Amino acid sequence: MLRFDSVDMRYADGTSALKTVSLHIPRGQFCVVLGSSGAGKSTLLRMANGLVRPTAGTVHVDGVQVTAASLADIRPRIGMIHQQFNLVLRASVATNVLSGALPALPLWRAMAGLFPEAMRERACELLASVGLQPAHLNRRASELSGGQQQRVGIARAFMLAPPLVLADEPVASLDPQASGEVLELLKRQAAERGTTVLCSLHQVDLARSFADRIVALRDGVLVFDGAPQDFDAAAAQALYGAERLSAASTTAPVEPRPTHSLVWEAA
Numbered sequence: 001m002l003r004f005d006s007v008d009m010r011y012a013d014g015t016s017a018l019k020t021v022s023l024h025i026p027r028g029q030f031c032v033v034l035g036s037s038g039a040g041k042s043t044l045l046r047m048a049n050g051l052v053r054p055t056a057g058t059v060h061v062d063g064v065q066v067t068a069a070s071l072a073d074i075r076p077r078i079g080m081i082h083q084q085f086n087l088v089l090r091a092s093v094a095t096n097v098l099s100g101a102l103p104a105l106p107l108w109r110a111m112a113g114l115f116p117e118a119m120r121e122r123a124c125e126l127l128a129s130v131g132l133q134p135a136h137l138n139r140r141a142s143e144l145s146g147g148q149q150q151r152v153g154i155a156r157a158f159m160l161a162p163p164l165v166l167a168d169e170p171v172a173s174l175d176p177q178a179s180g181e182v183l184e185l186l187k188r189q190a191a192e193r194g195t196t197v198l199c200s201l202h203q204v205d206l207a208r209s210f211a212d213r214i215v216a217l218r219d220g221v222l223v224f225d226g227a228p229q230d231f232d233a234a235a236a237q238a239l240y241g242a243e244r245l246s247a248a249s250t251t252a253p254v255e256p257r258p259t260h261s262l263v264w265e266a267a
């Protein structure tokens with residue numbers, strides 16, 4: 001479903017973010033990427049939807065190579081979930097979910113917000129399936145809690161029933177209880193639809209609980225690829241180092257690192 005073959009990423013300023021990374025993720029797998037801040041997790045995810053072009057190697061989504069020419073074909077096949085939720089806070093919950101269908105609409109319809117009835121129904125079904133009530137539909141996104149906002153983010157990501165969902169630290173802004181609930185929900189939504197998920201996390205314990213497979217990056221190099229039960233204390237210590245391990249083991253919210261100029265697209 002998602003293939004990275006010998007990808008390198010060197011940014012314009014010379015930072016080498018990924019070094020000869022190869023990773024093949026089969027359909028339906030929930031794969032978690034672990035790694036310290038700056039290890040290359042976001043760069044890997046951004047490559048999958050073409051926001052970052054590898055300086056060497058290739059990326060394929062659903063058998064199609066990710067290139068400038070194939071982006072219009074690939075983007076509707078990918079749902080995105082973001083650390084900061086990336087909702088339009090002044091817009092209604094319903095509008096935010098519907099925005100997940102924008103890549104599939106002709107431009108004139110998208111500009112006018114003319115969503116077909118079937119899409120509106122799907123948005124309602126998805127909102128119910130992530131545990132939000134009909135009363136939430138017309139509320140502004142800004143009126144929801146962080147956990148509820150991320151539920152909206154999950155519903156939006158599944159609007160086009162994509163075969164692949166990329167989740168970039170989806171619980172980094174949430175408290176431990178909401179983190180567990182949101183990951184549980186994401187995993188259930190994906191399992192019900194056979195969706196492949198590539199999800200970056202900071203918390204080792206959450207990765208162990210929810211992943212089918214864990215991969216770990218250190219300084220842009222893939223240093224672990226295996227089953228969650230094999231990501232033991234020694235593997236965690238090798239990845240994070242003794243002092244940083246306790247921080248990575250907690251489910252406390254992580255302060256976002258300042259971002260570079262690249263921003264995730266809303267859908």
Ligand SMILES: Nc1ncnc2c1ncn2[C@@H]1O[C@H](COP(=O)(O)OP(=O)(O)OP(=O)(O)O)[C@@H](O)[C@H]1O
Nearest residue numbers: 011015017036037038039040041042043257260262
């Ligand atoms: N647009 C950019 N230009 C230059 N360097 C960048 C850019 N984006 C990321 N980097 C650098 O590439 C490396 C990997 O960054 P990346 O954001 O992929 O790591 P990460 O594992 O996702 O980190 P975090 O967990 O803090 O989000 C870091 O050294 C980072 O500073």
